[in-house]
Amino acid sequence: MSIERCIYRSYNPNRKPSHPWPSWHNHTGSYPRFSFCPTAGLSIARYERELRENPDVWECFAITDHAFSIAIPDPSKCWPHNWYEDESIPDFFRETGATASRIKSYRDFCKSFSDGNNFFSGIEIEVNLNGRMALTAEEMDGYDLIVGSIHHNPGAPEDWVERHFFQFKRALSLPCDIIGHPIRHMNAHSSKENPLPRELIDETLDLVKEAVVAIEINAHYQQLHDNVLLLQGAYERDIEIAFSMDLHYPEEFGNWRYFEDVVELSEIRYSDLKLFKPKRRASPGEIS
Ligand SMILES: [Zn+2]
Ligand SMILES: [Zn+2]
Numbered sequence: 001m002s003i004e005r006c007i008y009r010s011y012n013p014n015r016k017p018s019h020p021w022p023s024w025h026n027h028t029g030s031y032p033r034f035s036f037c038p039t040a041g042l043s044i045a046r047y048e049r050e051l052r053e054n055p056d057v058w059e060c061f062a063i064t065d066h067a068f069s070i071a072i073p074d075p076s077k078c079w080p081h082n083w084y085e086d087e088s089i090p091d092f093f094r095e096t097g098a099t100a101s102r103i104k105s106y107r108d109f110c111k112s113f114s115d116g117n118n119f120f121s122g123i124e125i126e127v128n129l130n131g132r133m134a135l136t137a138e139e140m141d142g143y144d145l146i147v148g149s150i151h152h153n154p155g156a157p158e159d160w161v162e163r164h165f166f167q168f169k170r171a172l173s174l175p176c177d178i179i180g181h182p183i184r185h186m187n188a189h190s191s192k193e194n195p196l197p198r199e200l201i202d203e204t205l206d207l208v209k210e211a212v213v214a215i216e217i218n219a220h221y222q223q224l225h226d227n228v229l230l231l232q233g234a235y236e237r238d239i240e241i242a243f244s245m246d247l248h249y250p251e252e253f254g255n256w257r258y259f260e261d262v263v264e265l266s267e268i269r270y271s272d273l274k275l276f277k278p279k280r281r282a283s284p285g286e287i288s
Contacts, residue, residue: 017056024243026244066123071134071135080152116144129154178215190225214239224262
C-alpha cells in the first residue's frame, strides 16, 4: 500500500478549514500495535499534537483499531484473507490467552486517552466467511462507537454488484453504529468519468436507512464523485453522516480537505447535515 495514494490533493490549493472536523474512524500504529496497517509514528501523542497545533481543523478523533488485529496478535495471521477462511487462527489465540490479554490492553489503552470530548474510543469490525466476528459483542461493549466495515470481498469479479449487496447486508447486521468506507470495495468499477451508478448508491442507502446506522464519508482512499452522490443521497434520506479520515499514516492529516471538497461539490451546507454523534457509554474499562 502506498502512502502517496492515500494523500488527498484538493482541487482548491488554497483550501482553508470552514469549521473544525470530527474524524470518527482512525487507527494507531504505535506499540503494542493494535492495528498492524498504520505506521508506528501514528500514536496518540501524534493525534494530540495535531489537535493542539490545528484547533481550527479538528473537533475530535475516535480511535477504532481493528478487531481482528486486537484478537489475533500475529500480523501474518490476522489479515482478512487468512482469518476469514481459517477459524483455527482466532481459536488458537483465544486458547492461549493472548486474545484476552490484548482485549485488556486495548481497554486500558482506550481508557488512557478517551475523554468524550476530544478523543473517543471504538473498534472497527467485520465478519469472516461464516459470519463470525473476531471479538464477541460483549468484548466490544463499553466503547463510544463501533464501525462495521467490509475488508474482504471474495467471489466472481463479474458479480461485483451482487457481492456488494451480500457483503453490505452482512455489515449492516453487525452491532455497529457506523458503516465504514461503504463503497471502497467497488472502487475498481468507478472513475471520475464513470462514477458508480446513482441507483446502486440509492439502493445501498435505502438499506442503511432501514438499519438506522450512520454512513461514512471516508478520506483514506478517495472516490470523490461517488462520495458526493453518497452524501447527497444520505442527506435526502436523513441518514447520519460520519466524517472519517480512517488515518493510517501521519502524512494523511491534511486529508480534511477531502471532506471540504465532498461537501462543497454536494452543494449541501455542512450545518444542514445530520451529523453522527456517539450514543454509547464512554467507559471502556467497565462492562455492563
Ligand atoms: Zn476499514
Ligand atoms: Zn479503518
